[in-house]
Amino acid sequence: MKVAYWPGCVSRGFTPELHGSMAQVAPLLDIELVELDRASCCGAGVIAEHNQELADTLNARTFALAQQEIASGADLMMNICSTCQGSQSECQERLDGNTEYRDHINETLAPEGLTYERGISNKNFLWLMVEEIGLDAIKAKVKRPLTDLRVGPFYGCYIVRPTDRLGIDHENPRDRYLQQLIEVLGGTVVDYAGQYKCCGFPIITMNRDASLKQAGRHLGDAIDADADCLVTPCPLCHLNLDLQQPLAEKVVGRDLGMPVLHLPQLVGLALGLEPKELGMNKHVVRPSSVIDWSTSVVGGVA
Amino acid sequence: MAEYTLKLRRYQPESGEAPYWEEFTIDLDGKRSVLDGILQAKDRQDGSIGIRCSCRAAICGSCGVRINGRPGLACHMHLDEAVERSPDGAIVVEPMGNMPIIKDLIVDMDAVHWKKMQRVTPWLLPDGPPPEREYIVPPESMIDITQTMACIQCGACVSDCLSMEVDPLFIGPAALAKAYRFVGDPRDGQHKERLKDLAEDPHGIYDCTHCFNCIEACPKGVAPMSQIMRLRRIAGSEFEIDDRNNGHRHEMAFVDNIEKNGLLHEADLLPDSYGGKFHPRAVPELVRSLPAILKAVQRGKVTPKKALLHAHKADKQVRRIFDHVHDKDERYELNLYVEGEEDAPEADDSSAAGHTPAERSPNQ
Numbered sequence: 001m002k003v004a005y006w007p008g009c010v011s012r013g014f015t016p017e018l019h020g021s022m023a024q025v026a027p028l029l030d031i032e033l034v035e036l037d038r039a040s041c042c043g044a045g046v047i048a049e050h051n052q053e054l055a056d057t058l059n060a061r062t063f064a065l066a067q068q069e070i071a072s073g074a075d076l077m078m079n080i081c082s083t084c085q086g087s088q089s090e091c092q093e094r095l096d097g098n099t100e101y102r103d104h105i106n107e108t109l110a111p112e113g114l115t116y117e118r119g120i121s122n123k124n125f126l127w128l129m130v131e132e133i134g135l136d137a138i139k140a141k142v143k144r145p146l147t148d149l150r151v152g153p154f155y156g157c158y159i160v161r162p163t164d165r166l167g168i169d170h171e172n173p174r175d176r177y178l179q180q181l182i183e184v185l186g187g188t189v190v191d192y193a194g195q196y197k198c199c200g201f202p203i204i205t206m207n208r209d210a211s212l213k214q215a216g217r218h219l220g221d222a223i224d225a226d227a228d229c230l231v232t233p234c235p236l237c238h239l240n241l242d243l244q245q246p247l248a249e250k251v252v253g254r255d256l257g258m259p260v261l262h263l264p265q266l267v268g269l270a271l272g273l274e275p276k277e278l279g280m281n282k283h284v285v286r287p288s289s290v291i292d293w294s295t296s297v298v299g300g301v302a
Numbered sequence: 303m304a305e306y307t308l309k310l311r312r313y314q315p316e317s318g319e320a321p322y323w324e325e326f327t328i329d330l331d332g333k334r335s336v337l338d339g340i341l342q343a344k345d346r347q348d349g350s351i352g353i354r355c356s357c358r359a360a361i362c363g364s365c366g367v368r369i370n371g372r373p374g375l376a377c378h379m380h381l382d383e384a385v386e387r388s389p390d391g392a393i394v395v396e397p398m399g400n401m402p403i404i405k406d407l408i409v410d411m412d413a414v415h416w417k418k419m420q421r422v423t424p425w426l427l428p429d430g431p432p433p434e435r436e437y438i439v440p441p442e443s444m445i446d447i448t449q450t451m452a453c454i455q456c457g458a459c460v461s462d463c464l465s466m467e468v469d470p471l472f473i474g475p476a477a478l479a480k481a482y483r484f485v486g487d488p489r490d491g492q493h494k495e496r497l498k499d500l501a502e503d504p505h506g507i508y509d510c511t512h513c514f515n516c517i518e519a520c521p522k523g524v525a526p527m528s529q530i531m532r533l534r535r536i537a538g539s540e541f542e543i544d545d546r547n548n549g550h551r552h553e554m555a556f557v558d559n560i561e562k563n564g565l566l567h568e569a570d571l572l573p574d575s576y577g578g579k580f581h582p583r584a585v586p587e588l589v590r591s592l593p594a595i596l597k598a599v600q601r602g603k604v605t606p607k608k609a610l611l612h613a614h615k616a617d618k619q620v621r622r623i624f625d626h627v628h629d630k631d632e633r634y635e636l637n638l639y640v641e642g643e644e645d646a647p648e649a650d651d652s653s654a655a656g657h658t659p660a661e662r663s664p665n666q
Contacts, residue, residue, distance in 0.1 A: 009566035040564045046556040054627040097643035161514035198464040198513035205575040206508040210469040
């Protein structure tokens with residue numbers, strides 16, 4: 001399968017291990033990544049907060065660039081960031097929902113020779129795995145099942161709400177895909193209070209304590225539910241949950257030490273890749289409960 | 303008629319006992335509401351079940367509860383739908399969150415919801431003496447605020463506000479949506495004062511984390527979070543309110559960052575949100591973040607070179623789009639709540655979020 005690939009900003013910035021691990025995992029799943037290297041930041045909700053038309057135009061441009069790739073053979077557009085998924089879906093809802101508005105935005109794109117046509121299919125890697133590749137096909141590729149590894153899903157906000165915008169329904173239970181995937185990879189799903197809550201990152205510069213309290217509380221809940229690690233499809237959540245975890249510890253007043261994996265890292269481990277190839281040495285909280293570093297063997301709490 | 307199991311969370315604070323779950327079997331048509339089910343259990347099995355309700359038609363806003371973990375009106379969900387969404391076949395009904403419980407499913411709306419509503423001065427403050435006859439208002443501007451006027455004060459959004467969960471002082475979604483109802487009303491004469499107040503409050507408009515829970519919770523489509531974003535937009539762009547919470551500075555630091563780089567350059571975003579690397583306000587913040595920064599460098603997540611020099615520059619087309627949109631005298635905002643959404647063309651079955659056309663999905 002060939003995809004017009006939108007990695008986003010943070011996966012190439014402060015969480016380079018996300019983009020890196022995606023590149024490692026893609027060939028194992030027969031995904032050909034055609035990177036949209038001219039596209040710009042989705043705005044992460046902040047550009048839309050500043051000026052809705054600006055965010056819609058930038059994302060319409062990204063969609064139009066993706067549609068050029070789709071016209072020349074790509075199956076659909078794929079992203080690896082929940083925040084991109086949510087922000088872009090919000091813009092797409094407006095662009096697809098009103099022809100006059102779409103035409104207006106397309107006028108701005110015209111000097112570059114680009115047009116956005118209604119109805120692009122833009123899927124997060126998580127959705128793509130379940131809906132396009134299929135859980136059975138993934139199961140067949142598992143080389144090193146995550147036996148006894150207790151994994152807590154951390155969806156964050158942008159990929160699960162609002163449900164109608166994100167196409168979550170009975171037929172596509174996209175808010176259960178992480179659980180389904182963890183099981184297929186051989187792991188044990190940990191049910192805990194914070195899995196659909198906010199990591200707090202968007203207000204880190206505005207209300208630092210409230211922001212870190214959110215991250216710290218969810219990590220603590222996962223520890224109380226005996227999770228070995230969390231997995232998230234959102235690099236911004238990863239920043240607050242992993243990079244800022246030492247600071248969150250101080251705010252909530254308890255030791256945490258909870259490893260947080262990016263989605264392609266968890267998949268890559270089960271498909272037989274080595275932790276270092278997946279950039280797991282780049283995490284602030286060492287994923288030692290996930291990996292026995294001396295032998296690089298996946299196991300539970302060894 | 304069919305049998306359903308309701309699992310109610312019971313709690314009588316004055317009893318000194320902990321809350322507990324109690325199951326009731328009810329016998330009703332699947333198209334009757336969860337509220338009807340609760341009332342049948344109350345009527346036939348246990349008259350002491352506490353539930354507040356009145357209209358039973360999703361307009362009075364009295365019966366806000368959590369059904370299967372999600373906030374909403376008990377009268378607004380069919381039993382058959384609720385059972386479909388339940389984890390194990392029993393319909394779980396709990397009181398709303400973020401508010402103290404008075405009894406069973408009844409929460410103290412006065413202590414939280416109404417108090418916060420008061421906080422935003424929810425009445426019109428016109429400038430000068432009133433006109434001799436009625437105020438004349440253009441229809442468009444009233445249509446603009448109909449979305450916030452649709453609020454029925456049920457508290458469902460307050461129940462699951464994730465900012466309020468960690469910061470109980472947050473003014474919250476319902477009250478801030480109400481604030482937009484007056485900021486968007488041309489008859490009100492205190493737009494700037496209202497916005498300054500809400501922007502400067504450390505628990506005001508910049509305390510919202512964009513979690514979308516309120517949008518999901520609202521049974522009336524008010525989309526409180528979208529209203530909070532509009533308040534921010536007007537506070538920053540129209541009134542240039544430079545708040546003490548770094549809210550507007552963060553927004554502009556982000557926008558300028560993308561205009562310059564095309565992709566986000568995180569190493570600049572943090573200091574710029576505080577006014578720039580060498581700003582007195584930035585220094586203590588950066589010092590506080592230093593342990594995290596050093597750890598990131600140590601792990602090879604960030605190299606000093608990457609942090610200081612950002613190789614990526616915005617495509618000139620991206621800069622052109624920024625200039626083009628910023629040069630406009632008026633912002634163009636599309637509100638689908640007001641405009642309505644066009645139906646998708648028949649042949650094209652992919653929805654906004656990119657549903658797979660059936661023929662392409664191996665799972666269908």
